[in-house]
Amino acid sequence: MRADISFLTEGDCRSLFSKIESLCAGGGKTSVLLDGRWSRVTTWGNSELRLNHETNDIRLNISREIRGARGSAITNRLDDKGISEAVRVAEKLLHGQGEKWENIDERYIDKPILKPTLWSDQTYKLGADDRTGITTKVMEPAIQHGLLSTGKLDISAECHAIVNSDGMFRYYPVTDVQCSVTVRNKNGTGSGWAGRHDYDLAKIDIGELANRATQKCIRAQDPVTVEPGRYTVVLEPQAVADLFTPVVASPSNNGISENSGFQRYIAEDGKGPFASKRPGYSKIGELVWDRRINLTADPMDPDAGFVPFRRYDGEPYRPVKWVDQGVLRELSYDKIYAIGTMGSSDPLINSLSYRLSVEGITTSIEDMIAATERGILVTRFSNVRKVDSDSVLCTGYTRDGLWLIENGKLSKPVKNFRFTESPIFILNNVDAVGQAERVFSPPFARIAPALKVRDFSFTGLVDSV
Amino acid sequence: MSYINRRAFVKQGSSALALAVLTDKGSNRYLNAQEISGDAHEISSNSQSILNEGLNAARQAGAQYTDMMYRVTRSEDWNFTASSVTSPKSAIVVGAGIRALYNGYWGFAGSDEVINAQLSRRLGTEAAEQARSGSYGTRRRIDLAPTSVVGNGHWTMPVEIDPFSVSDGEKIDFISTVIDYINRERVGGSVLYVQPSFTRTESAFASTEGSFFTQTTYCTECPISVQTERHFISGEQGGARADFATPAGAGWEYLLRAPFQDKAFQLMEHAARSRHGKPVDVGRYDVVFDAYSMAAILDATIAPATELDRVFGYESNNTGTSFINKPLDMLGSYRIGSPLINVSSNRTIKGGAATVKWDDEGVVPKEAQLLKEGVLADFQTTRESANWIASYYRHLGQPVQSGGCAWRQKGSAPPTHCPPNFILHPGNENTTFEDLIADTKRGIAVVGGRVSSDSQALNGSGQGLLYEIRDGKLGEVILGASYIYRTPEFWKNVVALGGSNSIGSFGFYRGRESGISQESPAHTISSVPAKVTGIAIVDTLRKA
Secondary structure (H helix, E strand, O other): OOOOOOOOOHHHHHHHHHHHHHHOOOOOEEEEEEEEEEEEEEEEEOOEEEEEEEEEEEEEEEEEEEOOEEEEEEEOOOOHHHHHHHHHHHHHHHHOOOOOHHHOOOOOOOOOOOOOOOOOHHHHOOOHHHHHHHHHHHHHHHHHOOOEEEEEEEEEEEEEEEEEOOOOEEEEEEEEEEEEEEEEOOOOOOEEEEEEEEOOHHHOOHHHHHHHHHHHHHHHOOOEOOOOEEEEEEEOHHHHHHHHHHHHEEEEOOEEEEOHHHEHHHHHOOOOOOEOOOOOOEOOOOEOOOOOEEEEEOOOOOOOOOOOEOOOOOOEOOOEEEEEOOEEOOOEEOHHHHHHHHOOOOOEOOOOOEEEEEOOOOOOHHHHHHOOOEEEEEEEEEEEEEEEOOOOEEEEEEEEEEEEEEOOEEEEEEOOEEEEEOHHHHHOOEEEEEEEEEOOOOOOOEEEEEEEEEEEEEEEEOOOO | OOOOOHHHHHHHOHHHHHHHHHHOOOOOOOOOOOOOOOOOOOOOOOHHHHHHHHHHHHHHOOOOEEEEEEEEEEEEEEEEEOOOEEEEEEEEEEEEEEEEEEOOEEEEEEEOOOOOHHHHHHHHHHHHHHHHHHOOOOOOOOOOOOOOOOOOEEEEOOOOOOHHHOOHHHHHHHHHHHHHHHHOOOOOOOEEEEOOEEEEEEEEEEEOOOOEEEEEEEEEEOOEEEEEEEOOOOOOEEEEEOOOOOOEOOOOHHHHOOOHHHHHHHHHHHHHHOOOOEEOOOEEEEEEEOHHHHHHHHHHOHHHHOEHHHHOOOOOOOOOOOOOOOHHHHOOOOEOOOOOOOEEEEOOOOOOOOOOOOOOOOOOOOOEEEEEOOEEOOOEOOHHHHHHHHHHHHHHOOOOOOOOOEEOOOOOOOOEEOOOEEEEOOOOOOOOHHHHHHOOOEEEEEEEEEEEEOOOOOEEEEEEEEEEEEOOEEEEEEEOEEEEEEHHHHHHOEEEEOOHHHOEEEEEEOOOOOOOOOOOOEEEEEEOOEEEEEEEEEEOOOOO
């Protein structure tokens, strides 16, 4: 190991694995997951820089298996003593288990992975001085208008590696840029937000981001009260993604995991939004939402690419069209389902990244507003919580900019609402679709269009800003 | 009896057995109890000189204040169901980080590695560089509230049995016994999840003010949740989560003493009853909340609203802001609750999940009176934020000092804020949850309610097991209802509080980072049941 661990290379991962393998006793299989993140972050608050920080995060998971009995240990020590302790713990835990023949995989065949471009050398070379410069640029419009800018700029590099004794070797380095900013006025009566996430800083227009958040704050100041109820809404792409995500992913004890309603065998069991009325069937083949909208995921997506394998077992993500022009085509399934029903042992797994894209004529947000007699423009939703699994009915709040649309124009800023609405419902009540855009949803790569939707349900008034 | 025997557990009860185990000094304990997960303790005796290398390097690079933390956290998370136990997730996380202040700007450098002199020096130089890089803008000054120098401190959280000294075999046997017992009470096809989890954190801290200490803390919990099969009439799948064995600053003895037997029936009954009931009658009601529900509401309203950095807008891009938006004007005069409401914070109670001797910037945390008879009286602060309300403290004749809420997620992460332990002080009379119900002619009772608030901790809604109250007695379960609150109106409408015979302590996790795998800190809230008037009860699934 190099003494100065700043970023783990492929060679480092290979030699680490050899060392680990040489420490293992008792035969069987060994599998090592290594995730490293070289974080370089600048945070600012109230229009002043707060903290510049750089950290190396490491996480090493060593897994041992002998005839189906498994044990694993997690450490972030890469030195000899740390590794040997982890191997010893993994083996101790494995010996506490019985042999489980159902855990034994068939002979390993390496499956190829796609190779999206997720690395930018230029981005990798940026340092604290560069971040300070970018931060100054982001704060500038807010400062010029006497407003308070608070946010975070994270320019990091990560490596994800899986190596096992069957011969799997996967190593994927990525660069990762996140920039999000909230601009508020000194009275606390207005708040605007914008955020961008991509692997390459050059793909993010920092000036546009800063201006957008600042302008939203300015125009959202001193909102008036409007009665809750059903409204025609123009949802910005971020709002669409905030509301749509519970269809695909849900928060869990360990972070974010797949929404079980998106799994084929759960749908066939009659649960979740994709269960058919016919018992034992899912809605695959049926129209589930507006024909103009597709749901796909592809690691090679030019705007929303992601690491092409599942982190904990190296299973490759294949490009998949979940919903094609409103018709459900696929739901995710695991290996056991695949063997039982599909005649192959390849699972179809959900990366939790997605592209919600549109077919046909798109309308810009300005044109959607111009065509609306009375409606509401929403920037984003927050605290979105699912309250019913079968309809994916969610509740939550609007945040950071809400405006009344009257006779084709934004007439006044309005106070935030609580909403009770389902993403499946809104995708079935679409008046107009906009261009799909990358939204801020780290660590996932997600794309969503702006949408104009009828009969959106706002169920309460909240006076939070 | 020196180990947990299943038959005896069922006959005698877990607390009697716990006593037996604790008093028997281990002659018949499970074999290999000592040969557990590696070294007993990680922080070595020469850590002070290694940390000083880092401080010196930062000072030489120009930093005006520097502190450094080296932390080793060992954790073990088990997953039991009635039919299986998977091998635990056993993790060790090491890391070091240095924070440096240069001309009013902070810099931080950290790395997930075992500490040595060379790493220490590199981090020190790097932290100062990070700070310097940020400092080319407006000149400013950061004053840290003074804190006493910790000469050479060492503190270990007093637990009776270090959970990492208990063998896997014993843990499996004990938890399996508990599961077998709880399962006897089960209704139909229910699935039980029992997930004991243990953490031991050892830290070494040093600062350029001359402080050095080592500290060891523990966190133990055993979340239990039940999912029942769908009710044959309503089709609802019910569930319940235990409100005992929540995270606490304690060791293995905490599980040995947990009231599994006393509460098993209640847990199962709660799960079964949550599936079938009458539909909600929307309206405003007098609601009697149990102690857990009150703790959950406190954790979602007063607790986040009084985090001072959040109040001043520094978290607006993350967790949000606070409805307490004019802190200096509001301190001492802004009424948030009825005169019955006294809320204080501390990091000292025995068994508190946030209990420490020193916080993560070397401060001995003070006990703070956040709400005094319903009026805002203080905030949760760190050394930097305490100064923002210095004029208030001086006006009261109190020293300007940090509340002690600084926390690092791990050694290589920069300090942020963590919630301390909270206390909702009991009322003066000996009133219990049952007494509050008996005193209500018509209303609703909420058991095990969980809530979530908006970004200003101002509005929110909650769900739990709701019962109708008629003539002082619990009636039918109400399905599909939520209660809505607006923080000041909620707390001002508290008309009765449970007494000191009704106190419950519950551990909660709440952190600043949202999203994947960010460890949140745990804290303990001690609360009592309460009766609140004028609560809006709505149909959860009803749209506009």
